[in-house]
Amino acid sequence: MNTIETLKKFIVDNFLFGQSGKLNENTHLFEKGIVDSTGVLELASFIEENFNIKINDEELVLDNFSSLNAMDKFLQSKNIQVTSN
């Protein structure tokens, strides 16, 4: 799976109870009510563990977590190579 597919699977499985139709690459996760501040913590924990990186405090900004595309762009900026299966 690529980065977006990995993140999408995590969100669909854990936040949406399998409702994959509710989420595409540009869905605004906050405006659509999918993710709240607790959800960001869950996402950050998942990303750190799954991609084996450390997210710095200053990187925890809305722009980096607002959608699947935004997270993909953020991870690319950290030169993350897809390692997930």
Next chain:
Amino acid sequence: MNFTMDSIYLNANVETERLVAALKDTVAFKLKKRGAVVGVSGGIDSSIVLALCAKTFGPDKVLAIMMPERDSSPESKELATLLCEKFKVPYILEDITDAVHGFGCYARRDEAVKRVFPEYDPKTYKMKIVLKDDKEAKGKLNLFYLTIIAPDGTVKSQRLPLAEYLQIVAASNFKQRSRTNMLYYHAEAKNYAVIGTGNKNEHEQGFFVKYGDGGADVKPIAHLFKTQVFQLAEFLGVPEEIRKRTPTTDTYSAEQTQEEFFYKMPFEVMDRIWDGWEKGVASDVIAKVINVPQAQVDVTINDIRQKIQTTEYLRQEPFSLG
């Protein structure tokens, strides 16, 4: 509209008379209760609610309950007593330390704190959780940090991992929920109503515990900005010692203002930005009037909007699916 620094202020006399009439009507006809129970903390919000209730029902039909626990500041009890004596309202002291200890509040919280900072000793250290501010207006997300203070004053702070954040908050919420239990005990024993003390900032941004301090029969100041609460407090004659006190959470062992715990900026700035936004004033106009950068205004509006949106479930009744 002509938006100014004073736009947020109410006609205190008119608003007070309106609230007195509405409170009397609601408790008599909708709730059919014979008086009011108010939890008093020595803070500004519970103080104006107590003052309003004394004015509405008469002091002899109001009962104030103080509910400190072992992490509460001693000043809270002193100020609450001063308040009750000022308005001649009878009061009862209910120390809830044993009750929340029975729930495992302190042990569950401290276990999570120790997972982050193994050196933490609740007997000698103090702790609190805080939201980091966003003075650089970069749109930081609302994430909590754990701070511990060692006996020698050394401070350590770290972003809270998910499991520890959830456990600390869940354990601490035993305090607010235990207080609501106690309020309803006294209310039911006297056939009184429980009068909530949350203001607009708390109610709409979700700075309360569901079925804890969010639990009440009527919430008379849930529409008032904190700035307006201060205005009414002066009008109603709340003692100056209470009005001058910095609003605190009084929940964790380390001293903590509401600003550092949750709101991230002074009320006098946040409330005016929020008020302007609600009235449809453009952010560049708000910025000019209150003399802050427009970027800060925009970030604040986004932060408020985000908090309102993500805490909607706190204000909802249980869903019926029938």
